[in-house]
Amino acid sequence: MARRTFSIGGVHPNDAKISRDCKIETLPTPPVVYIAVAQHIGAPAKPVVAVGDKVKAGQVIAEPGGFMSAYIHSSVSGTVKSIGPRKDLSGNNQTVVEIAVEGDEWMEGIDRTDTLITEIPQDPKEIIEKIKLGGVVGLGGATFPTHVKLSPPPGKKCEMLIINGCECEPYLTSDFRTLLEKGEQVVIGTAIIKKALGVDKATIAIEDNKPEAIEHITKVVEGLKAKSADYAGIEVLSLMKKYPEGGEKQLIDAVMHRQVKSGGLPIDVGAVVDNVCTALAVYEAVQKNKPLVDNSVTVTGECFPHQANLLVRVGTPLNYIIDYLGGVPENAAKVISGGPMMGKAIANLEAATLKGTGGLLFLTREQTKRMPDSSCIRCGKCADACPMGLEPFLLNRLAKAGNTEALEENAVQDCIMCGCCLYSCPAGIPLLDVISQARGQIMGIMKARAAAAKAAAEAAKAKTE
Amino acid sequence: MLVSPNPHLHSKTTTAVLMRDVVIALLPAVIVSVVFYGWKELLVLAVSVLSCVLVEYLITRYCLKKASTIGDWSAIVTGILLALNLPTTTPWWVVFIGALVAIGVAKMTFGGLGQNVFNPALVGRVFLLISFPTYMTHWEIPQGLFGVDAISGATPLGVIKEGLMQGASVPELMAQHGYSYSQMLFANIGGSAGEACAIAILVGFIYLVARKVIKPWITLSILGTVAAVSCIFWLANPAQFTDPLFNLLTGGLLLGSCFMATDYVTSPMTTKGGIIFGIGIGFITLMIRYFGSYPEGMSFAILIMNSTVPLLNNWFHQKKYGRA
């Protein structure tokens, strides 16, 4: 059988999963945590604790600041030391709640045992409320509040839940380890999300460079199907290893052979996509009452001597993690939060982890070196690589010429920032650097235009009334 | 710590790697041509490559006052292609003029690699063809290896064109000159050195496709068009028109379609555009061969189609995700 994958573009970087055999290990609790109130897409949460308050692990410390927002819980027990600005990993100030750790006391009602609870609640409302109270956000990178995603706008119906276990970024292995070590929980979480959405079908998609995970999850699904009807309709799908398979749009194309229209949402084509770690967080929030206060982080890189997958409390300072594993290697030139293709270079190692932190990657200067850029040889490799079917060489040229009209026509706004173009360009042209800037500009123009159109429509309406 | 935007990794394929692959792919043809023609061909190759590299170096360093670009191997590719397109008897100074035009005029005045509209090697060749027709139509036909018993004569296409004008028919001419297909496939029937052995060129082509340096569509569409169109003419009048296989194996058609029409810079970006481009080249080549006054036509066809590339790039775009 042909290996299934998305239909446009993509690249095959060496997957370098050198930490794949490292079991998820629990990182000791740091002496202080810094928990940001903006850890998700949407409005930041509003702190509900004051300096000097004693908090327990799992206690709400900030409430949603709007519809598109999420609860934030303390990941430790201790005393609130301060609430105020602190530099994040890019060096920008963010509001954080600083908590000095004392002991490890948890809120009542949180079940921290390993006992598996396979029976799931049947009421979607109850499930979504629990997910909301658990502060669950998407852990695949976008940190979209999960309860919002699970409440599709009226008139839109979900036909397929896709659980993203592709982990197509090189180096990262925390999803893989989660699938292997917490497969049951992931599958139960899948069934819960499926129930919340009221959809019949769910697909757990895993790339075929992780055969152990595919085998294990298939077995788990079969076992649970035999137990309860709640698990009917869950399938495991093996996909060809190709970056960026885990991109939402690409994954929907690979699994459902449907494409989300430009500017549209997955739900428009009947899809909801959640990451495997999100499914685990849903399991914990719904079955165990445990809010999202810890997550697994891959710490890796060829130059890093102690590969690891760690279970880390949210708000743990990055340098605490790194020191635990022996410190920054001398020859590391770049530390990246996330994977090497879409991750962010860290400017400030004193920053703390967020719910969505999935990896810390160390690269040497040699590994991350960019070629000096030469002129475009029109080889078309960037266009072949672009998973959105764009023509990066053209966008680059148009952006340099400042031709906003043509940029919009050639869909610069559809760029998903995957980096395939820059990765592939033999001339070393910084395509994405230029394109992302142009993309921001065009998106701004489009937004302003939409707002103006809306205002005009409203004015016209007011006139006729 | 370094802080720069994503992606943080880069594929190892650079322009120089790609161009070096083209050079590697040309090696079989180069070796065969030297085996057939001996030191004379070696001289043409050496003069052509060295001149191309030298001209590019001097222009970038002293006229443009920029960093030299010879490290990208593209001048070497041009040098080899130019040499393979010339008769082995071409005097060294004519070869040098060809290189000067190829690099100096066709490439550097447009702004160097990536900016040129026309394939530099072909511009060089056509310039020589027009300026020095006597040298350029005087070919050697080797009888043994290493050029020992070479005799001079016209290329098969030239012979046939000439013969047809004098009223002979194609089959008569073929028989008279003893052209056979196995000879065209494996050995030499006269012409420029690069046409010496079809198999050697195809081996290089397969290497380029396998290494994903080029996609096969442009080449296949040229070959397909030439085969199909010549088939129609040939079936209609075998006395007047040469057959498909003969057309595919002669007159630099393979070298052109595998190595020159597929030049990144001067061919369309999209597969669709590439197929149209290939059909155009195939068709124009045959029209020149059948009805024009030049026996070969490939160089002109490619150059003509080169000029349509900006248009083709405007018309044909990549299929975008989520847009009808």
Ligand code: SF4
């Ligand atoms: S970063 Fe944007 S333009 Fe570049 S390949 Fe990805 S989607 Fe295409």
Ligand code: SF4
């Ligand atoms: S990959 Fe680079 S050199 Fe090739 S067409 Fe794109 S921008 Fe030009």
